[in-house]
Amino acid sequence: MDEEQKNNEAEGRKLMENALKSVHDVKVGDVVTGEVLAIDDDKQLVVGIEGTGVEGVVPFKELTADRNADINELAKVGDKLELVVLSTIGKDKENGSWLLSKRRLEARKVWDQIEEEYKAGHTIQAKVTNNVKGGLVVDADGVRGFIPASMVEDRYVEDLSQYKGQELELAIVEIEPSENRLILSHRAVVKKQKEAEKTALYEKLQPGDVVEGKVARLVNFGAFVDLGGTDGLVHVSEISYDHVDKPSDVLKVGQEVKVKVLNLDPERDRISLSIKATLPQPWDDIEEKAPVGAVLDGVVKRLATFGAFVEVFPGVEGLVHISQISHRHIATPGEVLKEGQDVKVKVLSVDPQQHRLALSIKALEEDTTGEDEGEQPQEDHTERNERYARAEHNIHNASANRGGSDRRNARRNDRPAQSRPSNNSAVNAPGEQEEDTGFSLGDLIGGALDQFKSNKPDTDDEKNDDK
Incomplete structure (x- = not known):
């Protein structure tokens, strides 16, 4: 055996040793890099897990939450994806495949971010995806969250479907990543905003001022008008110069009205208003x-x-x-x-x-x-x-x-x-x-x-x- 041949064999053994050293076992929960080898007929990715010598699969639902998405637009052969190991497929790990997920790895990162925001006392943004009995379901960058009906607004909301598709600012009430539990509140955000608006409103509002508002609620004795920060009361006797039996006979919720400020009581948070005084x-x-x-x-x-x-x-x-x-x-x-x-x-x-x-x-x-x-x-x-x-x-x-x-x-x-x-x-x-x-x-x-x-x-x- 000549010298050159000996050198080649030595180099080959060295490469083999390095390759063997780079191979590691795959465990559930590991974050791995997978190279897309193919896209099969079941709309799932076949990937090779780098450094392991084994393959895994990424089902469509573990790739995205959008059921209408085109898998060929999400990944192509040769792409390298960061994935999390969910479980093994088959009894023999060495020859079997692994179930992998891109979506859950992204969700794990979101959970970490949400936990950081929760500890800092910050709010998050989330889109309402559905309304169910008892509240609203939201998507916080891939993490499913829930807003109980009592935490949607600072008042009772009869029809929750109106929030579907809306992007809301939410306070984090409870978080438990291990149980995929995320409870959120829009009411807390609204209440805080209104407190700030109320303070500003009382500072600038004076008796005799004529302002515009929106009818928020109707009761037997009058109408509550939202002035942008707090509600004022228009007593039934101050609605019109005509006799009014019920406020609902002449007003409706959401109606824009012009009102005159009759009296302010910041300590009791009461504002007396009149519609007829503007007529x-x-x-x-x-x-x-x-x-x-x-x-x-x-x-x-x-x-x-x-x-x-x-x-x-x-x-x-x-x-x-x-x-x-x-x-x-x-x-x-x-x-x-x-x-x-x-x-x-x-x-x-x-x-x-x-x-x-x-x-x-x-x-x-x-x-x-x-x-x-x-x-x-x-x-x-x-x-x-x-x-x-x-x-x-x-x-x-x-x-x-x-x-x-x-x-x-x-x-x-x-x-x-x-x-x-x-x-x-x-x-x-x-x-x-x-x-x-x-x-x-x-x-x-x-x-x-x-x-x-x-x-x-x-x-x-x-x-x-x-x-």
């Missing part, structure tokens, strides 16, 4: 809409002992004093009227500043009682008005002695008794002042005044006066 005021231009002498259609809203309140425009009510309801004497308005009844009324007087409207029903009706006081001698009018004034004056003094309102007293003293027409006068005579129909103390004692308008004095003092 045109019902009493604006009332003298043009309801001039004296105009005939209007109205609805009886309320009955009182001294008269009936009739709504002639949304949010505008006028008073039909009991003396202006009927030509015949009535003891109570309920004898001829009922709440909800449609009526026609004539405008007697308008006070835009005080939001008062005096109305008459009998002015539009024919007097069938046979008592046309317009044909009676003028002295009868004067005598009756004087008795009317004396009765009202006596009651006024009694009220003042009991601590009555100064404002009412001033208004009463400013009204001359002679300006009040008789009970049966439908339209004032020329030059006479129109009757103020019941926005004063006289309104509250309308029934009593009828006695003094009659020709039957009730007290001894009045009998003596009549004499």
Whole structure:
């Protein structure tokens, strides 16, 4: 054997020794590098595990989670992939193959990353893949996570399907990689965001501000409007100038609304809002809409002992004093009227500043009682008005002695008794002042005044006066 041959044999033995040293046993859980040798008919990769001399297979489902993916686009012969050993295939490890996975190795890396984020108190991003009974399923870079229904929002969500396909920011509630357990919360993120927004909102918001919001919830007593950080309450009485039985009759969840801030209470986290305060005021231009002498259609809203309140425009009510309801004497308005009844009324007087409207029903009706006081001698009018004034004056003094309102007293003293027409006068005579129909103390004692308008004095003092 010549020298060259000896050298070749020595080199061959050395290469064999090095090759044998590089071969190592394959164990479940090992991370290995596999070279793609072929793609078989079962849509799986056949790979050679480097440094082992054995082969393994990567099923399609262990290559990707996308069932619609094309395997030929994911891998080609000659590609080298980093894989994790799942198990052995066949009883003889030396001659058998190994089950390998690319997808699970990537998931293992994701688990490690998620654990790091969890320890640091950070949030993660995940896409909602499905909604199931009890919550949402998400995909966090290949790791399956679950959001319980109670942790989806800071409020109850009836339809969870609306979140499918959405990318959500999530807080990590619980993590256990060995059990593939990942519990996440979107509610915690929303709550933290709203707290920051709420603080900023209270700092800039002031009573009287008009802002835009979105109806978040409807309840029997009003509507909660999301102002972008916290909800404010629009009480049912602040929704419209029209009467609203139920907020759901005029509003719906998600509706954009303009509201005025009535009151702020940061300590109790309460904001009072009004929708109707942003609308045109019902009493604006009332003298043009309801001039004296105009005939209007109205609805009886309320009955009182001294008269009936009739709504002639949304949010505008006028008073039909009991003396202006009927030509015949009535003891109570309920004898001829009922709440909800449609009526026609004539405008007697308008006070835009005080939001008062005096109305008459009998002015539009024919007097069938046979008592046309317009044909009676003028002295009868004067005598009756004087008795009317004396009765009202006596009651006024009694009220003042009991601590009555100064404002009412001033208004009463400013009204001359002679300006009040008789009970049966439908339209004032020329030059006479129109009757103020019941926005004063006289309104509250309308029934009593009828006695003094009659020709039957009730007290001894009045009998003596009549004499």
